[in-house]
Structure formats: C-alpha cells, structure tokens
Amino acid sequence: MSPPNQLDAALGSGVLYVVATPIGNLEDLTARAAAILAGVDLIACEDTRHSRRLLDHLGIRKPLCAYHDHNEARTHPRLLSRLQAGDSIALISDAGTPLINDTGFTLVREARAQGIRVIPVPGPSAxxxxxxxxxxxxxxxxxxxxxxxxxxxxxxxxxxxxxxxxxxxxxxxxxxxxxxxxxxxxxxxxxxxxxxxxxxxxxxxxxxxxxxxxxxxxxxxxxxxxxxxxxxxxxxxSGDEGAEQEREEARILAILCAELPTRQAAALTARITGGQRNRLYRAALTCQQAEAQTSN
Structure with missing residues (x-):
C-alpha cells in the first residue's frame, strides 16, 4: 500500500480516514492503521490525552484535534476546510471503530456530500x-x-x-x-x-x-x-416467548381494568410485567371501547 501522503497526492484532494484503534490491547492495532496515523496531516480524536498515549506507544508525533460530542458543531467545519484544502485527516475514537456509538457521523456524511473521499481502515470493535x-x-x-x-x-x-x-x-x-x-x-x-x-x-x-x-x-x-x-x-x-408475554400482560390488564380506572390499571400492569405504560394504556382503551360496543 502506498503511504497516505502519496495516495493523497494521487487523488489530488484531501482524504478522511476512519481508523479503528485498540479497545484494550495495543498490539491489536493493524500495520495499515499505524502507517496511516503516521502519514496523515492531522488526527481528529475524542480525547487528545488518551490518543497521545497510543501515538507515544507507536512513536508517532502528529498534530491532534479534539473532536467530540461537545464541540462537534464548531469543529467539523474546520476539518472539512482542511480536507478541501488537500490535507489528509485520520478520525479515531478513544477505543474501537469510530462512529460506533461515537461522534463522527456528521463529518463523514458532509465529507461524502462534498465529494471528499472517505476511506475506512477496519480493526477492533467491542x-x-x-x-x-x-x-x-x-x-x-x-x-x-x-x-x-x-x-x-x-x-x-x-x-x-x-x-x-x-x-x-x-x-x-x-x-x-x-x-x-x-x-x-x-x-x-x-x-x-x-x-x-x-x-x-x-x-x-x-x-x-x-x-x-x-x-x-x-x-x-x-x-x-x-x-x-x-x-x-x-x-x-422466541415466538412462543413473545406470545406468552402478551397473554400475561393482557390477562393482568383485564383483571385490573375491571376494578380500577383505565390509566391506573395500565400503570399497575406496567409495574407488574415490566411492559411499557403507554402501550398498555392504549391496549386498555381498545379493550374498553370493545366492551362498550358489545354492551350496546
């Protein structure tokens, strides 16, 4: 594989690498990921202190940019500008594969929308x-x-x-x-x-x-x-398990609806079965309406 800077030059524009990093054991970092981290112009990460320890382990000295939930809105325009200017950027998370329960979706989406190449570098995922x-x-x-x-x-x-x-x-x-x-x-x-x-x-x-x-x-x-x-x-x-849970909820709800106001019966059924109160309330209303139509 060509070094990242040579690849960027061949493409003629910036590249965003989405790089998976170890979830614990540092030896799980791939050789490709290490080469890309060493070759990019900037590394965008959640916590610069945490990522610096990984880079120190690898002997890599690269500029870091904090990119997390709290600064995403103001940071990703700057990252996009650098990509448009031809810089290569590696996006990493504190551990594992970026975007899996982490910041980065907006950056990747907008980079693609602007014609910037996004390259995944697969690896660890918890x-x-x-x-x-x-x-x-x-x-x-x-x-x-x-x-x-x-x-x-x-x-x-x-x-x-x-x-x-x-x-x-x-x-x-x-x-x-x-x-x-x-x-x-x-x-x-x-x-x-x-x-x-x-x-x-x-x-x-x-x-x-x-x-x-x-x-x-x-x-x-x-x-x-x-x-x-x-x-x-x-x-x-399993299908049987889901059906059994529904039957038990319906049984308890019917008993309580006969003795209590609809909202209270639904709330108590939810407490007993662990079911969702709003759903049980709707079921109780449906049952109540059916009973009213039958009595008429």
Whole structure:
C-alpha cells in the first residue's frame, strides 16, 4: 500500500480516514492503521490525552484535534476546510471503530456530500469482539448502544426490543451494570439467556454466561466483576416467548381494568410485567371501547 501522503497526492484532494484503534490491547492495532496515523496531516480524536498515549506507544508525533460530542458543531467545519484544502485527516475514537456509538457521523456524511473521499481502515470493535466469542446466535443481531440512565427509561428501552428475535447487544459501565441487569431481567424475563463480556482484550477479560437472573446474582456476589467496561449480549425472543408475554400482560390488564380506572390499571400492569405504560394504556382503551360496543 502506498503511504497516505502519496495516495493523497494521487487523488489530488484531501482524504478522511476512519481508523479503528485498540479497545484494550495495543498490539491489536493493524500495520495499515499505524502507517496511516503516521502519514496523515492531522488526527481528529475524542480525547487528545488518551490518543497521545497510543501515538507515544507507536512513536508517532502528529498534530491532534479534539473532536467530540461537545464541540462537534464548531469543529467539523474546520476539518472539512482542511480536507478541501488537500490535507489528509485520520478520525479515531478513544477505543474501537469510530462512529460506533461515537461522534463522527456528521463529518463523514458532509465529507461524502462534498465529494471528499472517505476511506475506512477496519480493526477492533467491542461489539463484534464480544459477539464473536459469546456463543450466542450471530446471524441476526441488534446493537443498542448505551441504555438510558434512569430505571424507568431503561425499562421502556428494553420493552421496545422485548420481541426482537435477534441477539441484543449493548454497552454499559461498571457503575450501572447491576441496575441494567435488574431492569433487563424485569422486562425480558429472568430466564432469558445472556452473556457478559467484560474488559475485552485487557488483563482481566471475562466472559460470563447464564440467564439474566443468574448473571445479576453472580455479579452481586463478586464485586470485582462489577468493575470495568461491559458488553451485554442477550438472546433474542422466541415466538412462543413473545406470545406468552402478551397473554400475561393482557390477562393482568383485564383483571385490573375491571376494578380500577383505565390509566391506573395500565400503570399497575406496567409495574407488574415490566411492559411499557403507554402501550398498555392504549391496549386498555381498545379493550374498553370493545366492551362498550358489545354492551350496546
């Protein structure tokens, strides 16, 4: 492969490289990625201090530009201007493949819209790393990013994907992992099979397999397993499982609607089953209207 500066010269314009970097083990950086980082004019990264450590490890001295959620709107016009002027830029994240739950979508979209070449440089990704070694179905999966921080929002979040047949993948921090396991078990069911992939490619890498209820108990009993960065993988819903959940929600909702106001019955059903309150309220209204038509 030609060095990045020679390639840029051949193209006659700037190039944006989207470069995957290690998620833990620095030896996972590809030779191509290292060569591109050494050859570009500028490296756009989330945290310049974090990225400087990687570059120091590689013996690379290049200008860095902070590019993250908080400065994206004012920074990407400057990056686009440099690309239009013929500079080559590498876009990296703190770890893994850029744009996978990270800043960069707007820059890539606008670069392409302006005819600037965008070249992916593939490599590490925590979600693919976890999926490849988890032993769960991988022919269909849904990446969910980070779940919401509040319990109510998390339960609504899981309720929206409760019937998804593909394997669910999400990221979580150590300080919220226990709460996320509790809420996912409440909504998806304690017996749903899952895998926790912790500290991938690092010294304390761990894979734990079991039901959501089992995994919550195991982490409760071992606080060391609550530390670090996590990927949670949950098997998708079977057709029977989704139908059973619907029947149970309908049964409880019907009982409560006979005794309580519609909104209160829906709210209580949501608390009991982990279902989404708004959806259950709509179901209660539909049931109420059907009963009114029958009585007439």
């Amino acid at each position: 979600l693919i790393c976890a999926l490849s070694a988890a032993g769960l179905p991988s022919d269909r999966f849904l990446f969910l990013g980070f779940p919401p921080r509040s319990s109510a929002a998390r339960r609504a979040f899981f309720d929206q994907v409760a019937k998804e047949p593909g394997t669910l993948l999400l990221y979580e921090s150590g300080k919220r992992m226990m709460a996320t396991l509790e809420d996912s078990a409440a909504v998806l069911g304690e017996t749903r099979q899952a895998v926790i992939a912790r500290e991938l490619t690092k010294r304390f890498e761990t894979f734990l397999t079991g039901t959501l209820g089992d995994l919550h108990a195991r982490l409760s009993a071992d606080t060391d397993q609550q530390l670090g960065e996590f990927v949670l993988l949950v098997t998708g819903a």
